[in-house]
Amino acid sequence: MPYIKIEVTREGVTREQKAELIKGATDLMVRVLHKDPAATFVVIEEVDTDNWGWGGESITNIRARQR
Structure with a gap:
């Protein structure tokens, strides 16, 4: 019984x-x-960009800077 989380x-x-x-x-x-x-179970979880970080910064801040 596969469980896939995206x-x-x-x-x-x-x-x-x-x-x-x-x-x-x-x-x-x-x-x-x-x-x-x-x-086969597939779950898609959407994470707010304030709660997802990369390189010491939130995705919200990264996206704002890229605009």
């Missing part, structure tokens, strides 16, 4: 994009590991 920053990921991620991740497990898609 974490992305909360920056406008659409319902359609999430559906594509879920399908793609499931298809990959089926193709590579021959897993049953009915027993």
Whole structure:
């Protein structure tokens, strides 16, 4: 029973994009590991950019500086 967790920053990921991620991740497990898609779980967690850091800085600050 595979469990796949995808974490992305909360920056406008659409319902359609999430559906594509879920399908793609499931298809990959089926193709590579021959897993049953009915027993494959995919969770997408959206993290606020204030709560995601890189290089000692929040993504919110990095994005603001890049604009």
